[in-house]
Amino acid sequence: EPEVTQTPSHQVTQMGQEVILRCVPISNHLYFYWYRQILGQKVEFLVSFYNNEISEKSEIFDDQFSVERPDGSNFTLKIRSTKLEDSAMYFCASSAGQGTYNEQFFGPGTRLTVL
């Protein structure tokens, strides 16, 4: 069964450093998403991406964040200068169709720890 994969599973970084979280969405999916989940809290939407551009982004997704689809398979989330409060699980998701009426398949997540 096709699945979304994410690497690394755990990333530890120093405050102020740049990190890139990587995702490989399901191959025939066209819509891609990043979410984050701070420990013990809700899953929060960060950004959606379609046709090589951002479709929608939340208030969390400020200038420190960027997304990219550098090739036909990868979808990345970059945090330019990490802060302590960026420590969270980051989930990538993909869907075949547009928006929330189409099931989003989530990856296993990357745990980001900022020291």
Place this chain on the structure above:
Amino acid sequence: GESVGLHLPTLSVQEGDNSIINCAYSNSASDYFIWYKQESGKGPQFIIDIRSNMDKRQGQRVTVLLNKTVKHLSLQIAATQPGDSAVYFCAASAGYSTLTFGKGTMLLVSP
């Protein structure tokens, strides 16, 4: 804005019991709802969804009930099994807007 919350942080049941997990939402424009299961160390897994033009939808061992009058939905799991132990949370959206997630209820199933 939308807020979605759950009534109980932890629900403990015996194997074979039926489980009911509840969720309230605040945005009356919400028209699409999803229940997710999240096991430890894994991403959210879709369980079942329902649109606002329905008040009940059944899947395999799961049923979602939607009460738009009081802005409440529930997930019922029949004959709960130890493998059902996980965090369950609901998510809601209005139209094609982004999903807003609830915090989650931990379901603990004892053999």
